[in-house]
Amino acid sequence: MTTATAGTATFRQDPSGGCVVASGDWTLAGAAALSALVDRLKRQHPNGACIDAHGIGRVDTAGAGLLLDLAGTSPIDGLDPTHRALIDAVARARARPGAAPRKPPYGLVALLMHTGAATEQVGRNAWHLVGFIGLLLNTLARCVIDPRRWRITSLAFHLEQTGLNAVPIVVLLNFLIGAVVAFLGATVLQDFGASIFTVELVGYSFLREFGVLLAAILIAGRSGSAFTAQIGSMKAREEIDAIRTLGLDPIEVLVLPRLLALLIALPLLTFLAMLAGIIGGATVCALSLDISPTMFVTRLHELAAVQHFWVGMSKAPIFAFLIAAIGCLEGFKVTGSAESVGTRTTSSVVQSIFVTILVDALAAIFYMEIHV
Template sequence: MDSIGTASFAEESNTIVASGDWTLDHLNALSALCKTLRRGIGTQVSVDASAVGRMDTAGASILLELVDDDPARVKVDSEAVRKLIAAVAKAENAPPAAPPKRDTGFLSSVANVGASLEEFWNNAVELIGFVGLILSAFGRTVFRPGTWRLTSTIAHIEQTGLNALPIVGLLCFLVGAVVAFLGATVLKEFGASIYTVELVGYSFLREFGVLLTAIMVAGRSGSAFTAQIGSMKAREEVDAIRTLGLEPVDVLVMPRVLALLVSMPILTLVGMLAGLIGGAAVCVFALDVSPTMFIVRLHETTTVRHFWVGMSKAPIFAFLIAAIGCLEGFKVSGSAESVGSHTTSSVVQSIFVVILIDALAAIFFMEIDL
């Protein structure tokens, strides 16, 4: 059974005699005892700790306070206790570590660029591997209808598609109006205001409709995927899924990917129509172009191939946004801060990849004259 450490001052020998257990369990009592003794003793006292039973680092630290952190003035019989007191004294007397010098020069800038490129490369490799994992899971389950998670997929279609229709429609309507207004302002100088119809039609059918929709989906649904899976990872629910003998990719990723593959083309179509309506509103109220004239002009000058060029990019964007969002969710380490940082990373990466793929697609379609 532990006995609380005690100490008494022998004035004739200028020595403090310590006994009992000097451990963390009795820290408060030992601290009070130390303060009491220091008020009644002078300097250069020594401590006889031969009768001390058990001692840990907390007790050694309090004992050293009586001798001003000088282990040479502590008498002990046990070699282990002597080494313990010496180690505690060394740690307490060690000078504070100097803060590392931060290089802010040219080499630091080059190092930061290299670190960023390495991180970009690692993220790209991880994304490619995760895409392969998703395709493998799709091939494993596509011919096994019993493994399809229709309830989860439909719920995600509602969250990513139906609930996003108002914001996507409003955004594309406003951008369509802005594009038409700016185009009309410039073309008016050349007496070609009527070509605003072609400008709005081409821009929204080929680019703006799918691009604006993808950016909105990346910020809304991609971040939600990361936060949902990241929270499950933090609560160890992903490990529980594996414990049940299920694959997290089949349970968590596939329903989200399939839902976004269904929702994204529908949202893109709504975005295209909203953008055209926004452009038509500006043409009607600012250019004296009737709705009938706008529709006839759009029908005569804009072919259906522009529509298919824009729609062909929607499934690609949907797959990449869902893959990035789920991958970043699986990277969460377990804290709330990690969930927030990976959610931010998910949005940034998704928007970057969407714009990059859109630029490459625009060059490709231009080269093949489509």
């Protein structure tokens, strides 16, 4: 291979008018310098000048493009046949008609555009979710009355995935948060000599709020995202369309088993979460507050705890329904690419956690108003 010499071009005045002499390698490696050189020469000789290319070494497509820029409509002399073929091919490709690529807006316009698009998206998401929930309830009602359409195997599989496999993480997390809440309570309440009320604090918070909320958030991150990714990648590979053409209903085949599995699994997980949180609190009480487990349980009994337990438990199926609906709906929104699976999964987790906390807040106000 010949040694590389940087490409260059100079203007040579001669009796016939003048000519640009190009020499050296016109390749991508020197393209930045050559591009600047071509711009300068074109400014100096706006009418174009013939090109003498006898001294040219190697040429690649980028170099050919620059040579053509330099030549404009004038001829290029002295090319050897292989270079001539390349330059012809590049010239043909450049001559193909086509619209110039559109420029994306920037600055304030882009900001306004994104804000508008995002606002519209929020409204659209809510609208779709309401529609999808309607569709789900409709399909559910049709399938419940017909035992032949129950998909027991699929349901059992999803119960294992979303319920059983989530037990360790849910229990561990609630145990730790229970311990933390007990520590916090103990620190604050000790100043008032009321550290015994730590029991109430842990009991109240886990039965009414934390148990179900933590379980739901974990499930939204763990199973809601999985639903989106599973259904989304099926959508991307046209499997959903295949299900439709086989005369099956994707809602019935894919969504109902997942929905029912979550409706069963989340209340069970919530129960475990409450238990784990209270045990975590009781452990801290026993180890650092001299409240024995017996005393803890007796005190818990005096709380009218069953009522609080049902307040917490009543929210579990609602959260389960919303998480499953959002997870599956986002899966159906996936378009062809792998990237859109990622975007939709993120959106699914964010939406389901947001909706969970929103509904929990509304429920708290509701139960407070009816004095439960």
